[in-house]
Amino acid sequence: MELEKIVAANITELRKSKQWTQLELAEKLNYSDKSISKWERGDGIPDLKTLCKMAELFSVSLDFFVTDGASEQLKKYAAPKEEKGYRLVISLLIIVGFWTAATAFYIYSMMYKSINAWTLFIWPVPLSFAIMYRFNIKWGKKWLGLVCSSGFCWTLLAAFYLQFLSYNFWLLFVVGIPIQAALVLWWIVVVKYKK
Template identity: 50%
Template sequence: MENLEQIVAQNLTELRKSKKWTQAELAEKINYSDKSVSKWERGEALPDLKVLAQMAELFGVTLDFFVTENAAAERASFESPKSELGYRIGVELLAVCAVWLVSLSLFLFGSTTPALHLPNIWMALIWAVPASALIMVFFSIRWKFRITAIVFESILCWTTLTSVFLQLLVRYQVNLWHLFLIGIPLQGAIILWAQVRKQRR
C-alpha cells in the first residue's frame, strides 16, 4: 500500500481533474495558495483535517474518500459522463464490426469462388471471435475498465485456444485436446496480473 501522502495526492489530483479545475482554481475555492495544493498533489505534505473536510464537501465525497487507496480512479471509471461512455461503446462496437465485416467478406468470397478451393474458409468466422475479444481487451485496458478487461482477457484466452484446436483439427486432422490444459495456467495468470495492475495504480 502506498503511504498516506501519496494516496491523498492521487485522489485529490483525480478529483480536481474530474472538475477540470486548475490548482489555482481549487486553491481559490478553499482559500489556500496554489503552492499548497501543488505540494499536496505531489505528496510532499498533507492538508489538515479542516481542509480535507472542506474539500470533501466541495467534491461531494466522504472524508475517508481521500485516504482510500485508488478511490478517485475507481470512481472515475464508473462515473464517466454518459456522452463519453456512449462514445467509448461506439468506438468498441465499430472496431468489432470491422473485424466481422472482414471475416464475413473473406467467408463469402472464399465460399462462392470455387476456383480458390478454400474448403475451410468458415474458420475465418471462428478466428473473428478471439480477434473481437482482443479489441475489447485493448480498449478495456486503455480506458481502465478493470473488470471488463479481466472478462475479455479470459474470453480471448479460451477462444484463441479453441480456434487453434479447430484449425489443427480441420486442416491436419490432429485432435490436440491437450491444448486446453494450457488455458488453466493462462487463466490464473490473467487473474494474478489483474491484481498486480490494481496494486500498481
C-alpha cells in the same frame, strides 16, 4: 462558507461528473480512498501538487477548487458528447469491422473458390476480446480486463483447435490452465495490492 467545504463540494461534484467512485479517483491520484473521503467531507484539503494533478485530470483550472459555486456551474455545463457512449461506439465499430472482413472473405471463398471456409468466423472472436481488452485498459474497469484477457486466452486456443480440427489437438486446452492461473494472479496483484 469555509474553504474546506468549498473545496469538498467542488471535488465531489467533479468526481461525480466523471462517474468515478472515491476509490477510482484515489487510484488515479495514488492516494487511499480514505483521503478522498476526508477531502469530500471537508476535514482537510489536498496539497497544491495534488490539486494541480486533479485540475489536469478533470480539465479545470486550479481556481475551480476554491471558487464558491463552481460545482453548480459544472452541473449546468453539458458535455458535447457522452464519453462512455463514444468509447463504446469506437470499440464496437472496430469489432464489427473484424466480423465484416470475416464475412466478406467467407462470401468470396464460397463464390469463387467453392470451399466452405467456416473457420473464418472463428478468428474474429479472439480478436474481439483483444480489442475489448485494449480499450478496457485505456478506459475501463480493472475486473473487466480479467474477463477480456481470459476470453482472449480461451477463444484463441479454441480457434487453433477448430482450425486444425482434423489433428485433434484437444491437449491444447491444457495450456490454457496455467495461462488462466497467471491471469488471475496478475489481476490480484494489480487490483488488490497496487494501491
